Amino acid sequence: MAxxxxxxxxxxxxxxxxxxxxxxxxxxxxxxxxxxxxxxEFYSKMMELPPGIKVKLQLWDTAGQERFRCITRSFxxxxxxxxxxxxxxxxxxxxxxxxxxxxxxxxxxxxxxxFLLIGHKSDLxxxxxxxxxxxxxxxxxxxxxxxETSAKSNTNVDLAFETLTNTIYEALKNKEIDLxxxxxxxxxxxxxxxxxxxxxxxxxxxxxx
Amino acid sequence: GEVSxxxxxxxxxxxxxxxxxxxxxxxxxxxxxxxLGSDSEINGLAYRRTDKYGFLGGPGTGWLTGVGNGPQGLxxxxxxxxxxxxxxxxxxxxxxxxxxxxxSQPRSVQGxxxxxxQRGRELWxxxxxxxxxxxxxxxxxSCACRSLPAQPRVGAMPATRLGPxxxxxxxxxxxTIYRPDEGYCQAQAPVAAVxxxxxxxxxxxxxxxxxxxxxxxxxxxxxxxxxxxxxEIFFALLRRASPMAYRHLxxxxxxxxxxxxxxxxxxxxxxxxxxxxxxxxDMFFCEGVKIVFRVGLVLLRNTLxxxxxxxxxxxxxxxMEKLRNLPAQSMQEDFLILEVRRPPCLTRGRCxxxxxxxxxxxALPSPTGNNTPxxxxxKGGAKKKEKEREKQxxxxxxxxKEREKQxxxxxxxxKEREKQxxxxxEKLERKQQKERAKEEAKQKKERKVSMxxxxxxxxxxxxxxxxxxxxxxxSVLQDTYF
Numbered sequence: 308m309a310x311x312x313x314x315x316x317x318x319x320x321x322x323x324x325x326x327x328x329x330x331x332x333x334x335x336x337x338x339x340x341x342x343x344x345x346x347x348e349f350y351s352k353m354m355e356l357p358p359g360i361k362v363k364l365q366l367w368d369t370a371g372q373e374r375f376r377c378i379t380r381s382f383x384x385x386x387x388x389x390x391x392x393x394x395x396x397x398x399x400x401x402x403x404x405x406x407x408x409x410x411x412x413x414x415x416x417x418x419x420x421x422f423l424l425i426g427h428k429s430d431l432x433x434x435x436x437x438x439x440x441x442x443x444x445x446x447x448x449x450x451x452x453x454x455e456t457s458a459k460s461n462t463n464v465d466l467a468f469e470t471l472t473n474t475i476y477e478a479l480k481n482k483e484i485d486l487x488x489x490x491x492x493x494x495x496x497x498x499x500x501x502x503x504x505x506x507x508x509x510x511x512x513x514x515x516x
Numbered sequence: 517g518e519v520s521x522x523x524x525x526x527x528x529x530x531x532x533x534x535x536x537x538x539x540x541x542x543x544x545x546x547x548x549x550x551x552l553g554s555d556s557e558i559n560g561l562a563y564r565r566t567d568k569y570g571f572l573g574g575p576g577t578g579w580l581t582g583v584g585n586g587p588q589g590l591x592x593x594x595x596x597x598x599x600x601x602x603x604x605x606x607x608x609x610x611x612x613x614x615x616x617x618x619x620s621q622p623r624s625v626q627g628x629x630x631x632x633x634q635r636g637r638e639l640w641x642x643x644x645x646x647x648x649x650x651x652x653x654x655x656x657x658s659c660a661c662r663s664l665p666a667q668p669r670v671g672a673m674p675a676t677r678l679g680p681x682x683x684x685x686x687x688x689x690x691x692t693i694y695r696p697d698e699g700y701c702q703a704q705a706p707v708a709a710v711x712x713x714x715x716x717x718x719x720x721x722x723x724x725x726x727x728x729x730x731x732x733x734x735x736x737x738x739x740x741x742x743x744x745x746x747x748e749i750f751f752a753l754l755r756r757a758s759p760m761a762y763r764h765l766x767x768x769x770x771x772x773x774x775x776x777x778x779x780x781x782x783x784x785x786x787x788x789x790x791x792x793x794x795x796x797x798d799m800f801f802c803e804g805v806k807i808v809f810r811v812g813l814v815l816l817r818n819t820l821x822x823x824x825x826x827x828x829x830x831x832x833x834x835x836m837e838k839l840r841n842l843p844a845q846s847m848q849e850d851f852l853i854l855e856v857r858r859p860p861c862l863t864r865g866r867c868x869x870x871x872x873x874x875x876x877x878x879a880l881p882s883p884t885g886n887n888t889p890x891x892x893x894x895k896g897g898a899k900k901k902e903k904e905r906e907k908q909x910x911x912x913x914x915x916x917k918e919r920e921k922q923x924x925x926x927x928x929x930x931k932e933r934e935k936q937x938x939x940x941x942e943k944l945e946r947k948q949q950k951e952r953a954k955e956e957a958k959q960k961k962e963r964k965v966s967m968x969x970x971x972x973x974x975x976x977x978x979x980x981x982x983x984x985x986x987x988x989x990x991s992v993l994q995d996t997y998f
Binding site for chain 1: 699737743769771774840
């Protein structure tokens with residue numbers, strides 16, 4: 308069985324909750340008012356797809372502020388999945404989604420990227436400025452999926468990442484995404500190549516003793 | 517001693533003094549009294565004589581040197597020493613006892629010590645700060661306030677308190693007014709937050725201005741070119757400071773931007789434990805950006821600098837994970853400072869007596885086989901190695917030249933900026949002088965009248981009273997400072 312590695316990047320305006328979403332997903336925790344992300348942060352999680360396929364997700368959290376784009380931009384190229392996150396209580400963050408989409412489109416070859424639109428902070432129902440229908444409309448026009456999530460109440464967080472991973476895997480299976488040398492969006496590691504590494508490691512451990 | 521001499525002439529802000537005195541008798545302090553013992557002990561401490569920097573140990577006690585063992589009676593962190601300075605000078609920044617006394621420096625003097633030469637203040641006499649902030653062009657600061665309560669390892673500010681958050685908001689907003697061309701950068705918030713824990717808001721603002729303009733010029737500007745450039749320089753320096761870490765990071769394509777952005781932009785305030793943050797900041801204010809580089813190199817060296825350490829992080833993910841959770845020991849205050857203080861040996865040429873172990877200073881070809889691959893030494897590799905060495909040397913020279921170029925460029929930019937500043941300053945001064953002259957002319961007329969009255973009323977100054985009154989109020993307060 309082969310092991311897969313997918314690289315996923317989270318994009319969206321600052322304070323929409325990218326880091327909270329990731330922290331909820333990878334660590335299961337929620338901090339009410341976290342520090343703004345500076346630069347790029349890195350998370351990782353193993354996931355098992357139904358047919359028993361192990362996928363390692365490399366999750367890149369980015370700073371949402373405009374001036375960090377020059378740094379974060381260089382990471383678009385090597386991503387296979389993009390979560391476009393907006394805050395459901397913040398109209399501007401929704402309007403900027405198109406910008407984020409084109410930002411990736413200008414750098415990455417579109418055939419290779421799987422997008423998913425995330426309406427975050429769905430627990431704040433009373434403050435919602437964007438209706439589900441409107442968000443779904445945008446997602447449909449871009450040809451991508453849409454999920455409402457909340458890191459605070461832990462709704463749909465796992466579902467969002469699972470959906471994205473599944474979509475990527477399906478695309479991979481249907482050869483819609485082709486693997487290329489030097490592109491780190493998807494890595495497939497066959498177990499046979501793992502073995503020699505293990506053999507090499509063992510004697511070293513003995514030496515240490 | 518030597519470092520602080522430049523501060524002698526500066527008057528202490530009275531607010532800080534009174535803040536400390538208040539805090540000693542404040543309600544929070546009484547909670548800790550039980551652990552100290554008798555009341556008389558506290559009184560003894562409170563009135564013990566201190567030197568002009570607020571130390572108990574007399575001159576040369578390691579003030580801001582970073583390595584000193586600390587003044588008498590102050591063990592670095594912990595013990596009863598933490599009760600000596602139960603609260604920082606600024607009443608805004610009350611922190612739980614225990615995080616207060618840091619190494620060689622009492623918290624209560626950190627505030628004034630951190631305030632650098634405030635040229636900006638002369639240029640802009642309070643106007644950026646005192647201007648009504650409500651009507652100004654609004655930057656997006658919605659996330660700014662968040663960084664204050666959530667300082668990860670600090671725990672000094674309860675999230676419910678509004679005061680410090682508002683102060684933080686004000687500082688950052690004031691900066692965007694002061695420098696509309698620069699605007700607000702997310703990374704400024706944690707820096708301002710640390711400053712706010714040590715000084716009143718206005719001083720923190722001017723301190724932030726100094727950091728953004730003098731200490732780390734361009735770090736927070738749009739485009740973030742300076743930080744990217746320093747990232748490359750940092751990586752080039754790492755090649756000398758710890759070739760092993762360098763090779764490892766290069767192997768797994770881990771760009772310096774990935775790990776050093778937060779380190780540098782937040783000056784480690786979100787990376788290191790609080791005690792170490794304070795020590796690093798002490799040195800940073802004294803010596804500038806090179807301290808940030810050094811701390812970064814030390815951290816990498818102690819995380820990825822040896823075969824042993826690298827064994828557990830084969831792979832990009834593992835390495836990133838390790839860099840996110842740096843070994844606690846390498847961040848520990850005393851260890852870190854000692855390492856940072858070591859002669860750097862980053863300069864070219866021989867470094868006599870350098871200890872080559874754990875990849876500490878392997879700028880030179882290591883006789884202990886530090887560069888040998890995992891499988892042990894191989895015969896016949898000597899020639900190859902020599903060639904490699906030559907290559908490396910050439911590469912080093914090239915980098916050195918590049919760096920020099922970059923530095924020159926920086927200096928040039930700095931000079932240009934200074935010129936502009938001077939011009940602006942002159943303009944402002946001229947304006948002020950005119951205004952002053954006008955006012956003085958007015959006042960003179962008024963004074964003439966009032967002086968005549970006063971002279972008649974006021975009693976002649978007593979001679980002994982005059983002697984007491986001569987030194988600035990600060991020095992009188994200082995004896996009763998603790």
